[in-house]
Amino acid sequence: xxxxxxxxxxxxxxxxxxxxxxxxxxxxxxxxxxxxxxxxxxxxxxxxxxxxxxxxxxxxxxxxxxxxxxxxxxxxxxxxxxxxxxxxxxxxxxxxxxxxxxxxxxxxxxxxxxxxxxxxxxxxxxxxxxx
Amino acid sequence: xxxxxxxxxxxxxxxxxxxxxxxxxxxxxxxxxxxxxxxxxxxxxxxxxxxxxxxxxxxxxxxxxxxxxxxxxxx
Numbered sequence: 001x002x003x004x005x006x007x008x009x010x011x012x013x014x015x016x017x018x019x020x021x022x023x024x025x026x027x028x029x030x031x032x033x034x035x036x037x038x039x040x041x042x043x044x045x046x047x048x049x050x051x052x053x054x055x056x057x058x059x060x061x062x063x064x065x066x067x068x069x070x071x072x073x074x075x076x077x078x079x080x081x082x083x084x085x086x087x088x089x090x091x092x093x094x095x096x097x098x099x100x101x102x103x104x105x106x107x108x109x110x111x112x113x114x115x116x117x118x119x120x121x122x123x124x125x126x127x128x129x130x131x
Numbered sequence: 132x133x134x135x136x137x138x139x140x141x142x143x144x145x146x147x148x149x150x151x152x153x154x155x156x157x158x159x160x161x162x163x164x165x166x167x168x169x170x171x172x173x174x175x176x177x178x179x180x181x182x183x184x185x186x187x188x189x190x191x192x193x194x195x196x197x198x199x200x201x202x203x204x205x206x
Contacts, residue, residue: 026146026177029153030184071144071171081150 004033006122008130012041014054014075019131020045021078028085035125036082037118039092042131043099046089046106051075079107090118132190132202135163141170141198148174149181156187156205164190167201174199 005027009020020036028034044050054075056063073081083089089110096102096112103112111117122128138155140148148169156165167178178201182189186206193200 022146025150029146029150030181032184071142071147073144073147081147085150085153 002124002126003031004035004121004125006118006125006128007034007036008118008128009036009038009042009045010040011131012044012050012054014056015060016042016131017045017051017054017075017078018072021075021082023129024087025078025082025085028082028087033088034082034086035088035090035118035121037090037092037115039095043091043095043101043106045075046079046091046110047101048105048107051079051107083107083109088121090121132164134166134202135159137166137168139168141168143169144171145173145177149177152178152181152203153185156185156203159205161205163205165203165205167203169199169201170197174201178203 007020007024009016024034024036038046044054089107091106091110091112093112093114103110136155136159138151140151143151148167148171152165152167159165178189182203188204189201190204191202
């Protein structure tokens with residue numbers, strides 16, 4: 001049985017962030033080795049400023065109240081928790097170049113790499129998830 | 132039952148009860164028992180799966196007034 005969980009985060013909304021970080025932290029808390037590859041809009045999720053203002057999908061704004069009332073942690077808190085649990089963050093170099101972003105735009109302790117960096121981690125991971 | 136530590140995770144939503152439990156169980160010794168209080172209904176199945184993943188044993192669980200109590204013996 002694989003002890004690794006590999007996640008691709010390629011979307012940058014609030015719902016996407018919860019999907020990614022809930023699975024990642026749950027896996028890490030269950031003794032799994034976890035890596036997340038952040039690419040395209042997914043880079044928002046670990047962007048120093050961006051992660052504080054992630055948007056809900058258009059027309060779903062009424063869920064804001066549900067988030068406030070259900071005890072769901074804020075995304076920056078989940079990001080911190082994930083890193084504390086040893087989840088590895090890999091930011092996609094190519095997307096960063098396209099968007100004019102540098103490592104300094106993101107939370108501390110991330111790796112920057114290409115597709116092969118992720119594939120090397122994911123080759124014996126089960127499951128690999130894409131969000 | 133000898134309870135070594137209690138974690139109050141009431142009011143927390145998934146995945147925080149599991150995350151907090153993981154962090155707390157790291158602070159006790161093998162064979163010791165952690166008591167966890169949760170109100171997240173998803174915890175009922177999650178704790179069983181989580182304990183299995185780490186080899187821990189849920190020696191007892193109960194529900195009182197909407198609060199779930201888990202007694203987890205560390206592997």
